[in-house]
Amino acid sequence: MSGEFYSGRQVAGLVTFLVVGAVLGVGAYQAGGRLSGAGSGAQVSAAAPSAPDGQALYAGNCAGCHGAKAEGGLGPGLAHTAAWGSAEFTRAVLDGQSPQGRELGTVMPRFRQTGLDGAPATDAQVAAIQAYVQTLK
Numbered sequence: 001m002s003g004e005f006y007s008g009r010q011v012a013g014l015v016t017f018l019v020v021g022a023v024l025g026v027g028a029y030q031a032g033g034r035l036s037g038a039g040s041g042a043q044v045s046a047a048a049p050s051a052p053d054g055q056a057l058y059a060g061n062c063a064g065c066h067g068a069k070a071e072g073g074l075g076p077g078l079a080h081t082a083a084w085g086s087a088e089f090t091r092a093v094l095d096g097q098s099p100q101g102r103e104l105g106t107v108m109p110r111f112r113q114t115g116l117d118g119a120p121a122t123d124a125q126v127a128a129i130q131a132y133v134q135t136l137k
Helices: 008-036 040-047 054-061 079-083 086-095 123-135
Strands: none
Touching: 054 123, 079 123, 086 123
């Protein structure tokens, strides 16, 4: 009869194998759900979209002309925009109009037409850029 039973070491090895297999299986299942867009991760991001990153938007759309720290370059420095309200800043960024109604240079993109990051510009993106520029004083 003693030949019919497994040793304690064999039983422990089998249990370890089953536990590791279960952990790997659950992990692979969850990763597959995240990669396919299903599961709780997609629901959370759809319910609460993240705020635009003003620093990244500035770096990708503005810094080339206005300088990395808004100090100026091809375009003017942006220190004076700290006194602008959100409507004035938005009008300048989206339509190329100064608060006084003056047309900004032709080099200044009209982001209402060109968009930001390959998509139509949003008020939230412009507000994020303005907030970031104000930190550069």
